[in-house]
Structures are given as C-alpha cells and as structure tokens.
Amino acid sequence: MNLKLKVWRQSGASDKGKMVDYALSDISPDSSFLEMIDVLNMQLVEKGEEPVAFDHDCREGICGMCSMYINGQPHGPGDRVTTCQLHMRSFKDGDTITIEPWRASAFPVIKDLVVDRGAFDRIIQAGGYVSVNTSGNTQDANSIPIPKADADAAFDAATCIGCGACVAACKNASAMLFVSAKVSQLDLLPQGKVESKQRVLNMVAQMDKEGFGNCTNTGACEAECPKGISLENIARMNRLYLASEISAK
Ligand code: SF4
Ligand code: FES
Numbered sequence: 145m146n147l148k149l150k151v152w153r154q155s156g157a158s159d160k161g162k163m164v165d166y167a168l169s170d171i172s173p174d175s176s177f178l179e180m181i182d183v184l185n186m187q188l189v190e191k192g193e194e195p196v197a198f199d200h201d202c203r204e205g206i207c208g209m210c211s212m213y214i215n216g217q218p219h220g221p222g223d224r225v226t227t228c229q230l231h232m233r234s235f236k237d238g239d240t241i242t243i244e245p246w247r248a249s250a251f252p253v254i255k256d257l258v259v260d261r262g263a264f265d266r267i268i269q270a271g272g273y274v275s276v277n278t279s280g281n282t283q284d285a286n287s288i289p290i291p292k293a294d295a296d297a298a299f300d301a302a303t304c305i306g307c308g309a310c311v312a313a314c315k316n317a318s319a320m321l322f323v324s325a326k327v328s329q330l331d332l333l334p335q336g337k338v339e340s341k342q343r344v345l346n347m348v349a350q351m352d353k354e355g356f357g358n359c360t361n362t363g364a365c366e367a368e369c370p371k372g373i374s375l376e377n378i379a380r381m382n383r384l385y386l387a388s389e390i391s392a393k
Contacts, residue, residue: 145171145232148240149184151196154253161253163242173233177220178203178210180232181243197256203228205370208305211312212257213244218309218368226307226370246308248317250355263354264306264322270350271343272326274335288334298332301325303371310365310373316357321365323351324381325373331384341388348385 146169154161168187171180178200185195201207210227214220219227221234235241243257251259276282290298304325311319327344330336336343359378366375 145173145235145237145239147171147180147235147238150240150242151184151256152244153196153256154245155194156255157252163244171232173231175232176203176228177214177230177232178228197254197258199258200228205229206305208307211246211259211261211307211309213242213246213312215242218246218312219307219370224370224372226305229370246312248308248311248356250317250319251308251311259308261306261308263356264308264319266354267319267323267347267350268326271339271346272330274330275339285335290333294332298329301328301332301373301377304329304369304373305371307370309368309370311356313364313368314357314359315362315364316360318359318365319351319354319356320359320378320381321369321373321375323347324377327381327384328377331380340384341391344381344384344388345392348381 147167149166149168150163151166152161153164166184168180168184171183175183178198181196181198188195199209199211201209203210205226205228208226211218212220212227214227214230219225220230222230245251245253245257246259246261248259250263251261254260302325304322306322308322310321311317327347330343331340361375363375366373
C-alpha cells in the first residue's frame with residue numbers, strides 16, 4: 145500500500161506543534177497500524193530525522209497506551225479495537241491518514257503523539273483500590289458468594305484499560321466513563337462495598353480537580369470505547385455519588 149500521512153509533530157509541551165506530511169510506500173495490508181508507524185520511524189532515523197514519539201507497550205489491546213486520534217476517531221476506524229489492534233487493511237491504497245494525539249487540557253501533550261495521562265493515575269490513587277487487611281486473617285475472595293449478575297457487571301467494568309479514548313471522544317473532555325468503570329468494578333463486589341461511599345466522593349473530587357469536563361450524556365464515550373464500557377456505569381456512579389453525599393452530611 146502507498147499512503148500519505150499527516151502526523152502531529154510537537155517537540156515538547158511548550159512547542160506549538162504542527163501537522164507534517166510524510167509519504168510511505170510498500171506497506172503490507174497485514175501490518176498493524178503501529179508497525180506502519182515503526183516503518184515511518186525507521187525511514188526518519190535513516191534520514192537523520194527525529195522519529196515520531198508515540199506510546200505503546202503490550203500491542204495486544206491490554207495496556208491502553210497506544211492512544212491516538214486517527215482520521216478524527218480515537219483509535220481510528222473499527223469497532224472496539226485499540227490502535228495496536230488496528231490493521232492497515234482497514235485503509236485503502238492511496239489513502240491519506242491523519243494522526244494526532246488526544247486533545248484534552250487534562251491530557252497535555254508531552255511530545256508528538258504522547259500525552260500525559262497521569263490525571264487517570266491520580267484519580268485511581270484517590271480511591272480506586274480496596275484496602276486489604278494484611279493481618280493474616282484475610283478471607284479468601286473465592287469463599288464469598290457473589291451473584292452472577294454482579295460478578296459479570298464487575299468484570300465488564302474491569303475491562304477498562306484506561307486508554308482515555310472516552311475523554312478524547314467527548315466534546316466536554318469528560319472522564320465519567322473511565323471513573324465510573326473504576327468505581328463500579330469495586331462497588332459491585334462485597335470486598336469493595338466497605339469503602340464505597342468515601343471512594344466515589346474522593347475519586348469524583350479528584351476528577352474535577354484534574355480539569356475534566358462534565359458529562360452531558362452524548363454517549364460519544366461509549367461509542368468510541370475500545371472495550372465497550374457501558375453508560376450504565378455512569379448512571380450507577382451518579383446514584384452512588386448522590387447517596388454518598390447525602391449520608392456524608
Ligand atoms: S472507559 Fe473505555 S475509552 Fe475510557 S479509558 Fe476505559 S477503556 Fe478507554
Ligand atoms: S499497546 Fe497496549 S493497548 Fe495498544
């Protein structure tokens with residue numbers, strides 16, 4: 145395949161950044177999108193130019209690192225795939241492909257396509273965990289009966305990989321889908337219920353502090369989420385937040 149690329153280049157956080165055009169030839173339709181960028185980078189290095197910085201790790205849809213906008217869509221075309229799971233056969237020979245970083249003030253650009261998603265880490269640090277009693281008397285989790293429907297819903301919420309596509313897709317740059325998935329995966333299980341109220345209050349407070357926008361129910365987050373995280377999680381978190389706020393007064 146022969147392709148034209150328009151890639152966002154930004155040397156650092158204080159650089160204004162701009163789109164730069166590149167031409168690539170002989171790209172296999174079976175290569176992944178990230179392998180295509182690897183080829184571009186090899187060619188740039190051979191020419192003595194700076195390669196395009198982009199995040200990646202697992203390259204199998206697990207880590208959530210490969211966050212980028214492709215032709216105006218988070219993670220590009222394709223349903224429920226991350227950028228690393230996207231293959232070049234999803235494009236046509238001769239296509240022009242535009243590649244940009246996430247655009248949200250809470251995710252500042254570090255370099256080229258790499259953004260700082262530390263805000264997500266700080267939200268998790270605010271309460272996205274279960275405090276474990278390490279006294280030696282901890283009950284085996286498997287010995288606690290959990291209704292199948294709750295276990296399934298908790299598992300579905302836990303598939304969130306923290307990629308940030310929900311924020312990037314949202315016109316308000318809201319992080320509600322991510323935060324609600326992280327709240328739900330714990331709140332639905334008896335082990336997580338104990339700290340449920342304080343957790344949701346702390347995580348939402350941190351979310352607001354990080355500068356994410358409000359949810360206006362457009363559903364763009366759910367539509368672009370590579371893991372199909374449901375809006376039901378947002379409804380669950382809103383109910384829990386309200387109840388927790390009232391009982392805290
Ligand atoms: S909710 Fe979906 S889009 Fe948002 S961070 Fe989690 S996996 Fe990514
Ligand atoms: S590189 Fe890990 S999800 Fe894409």
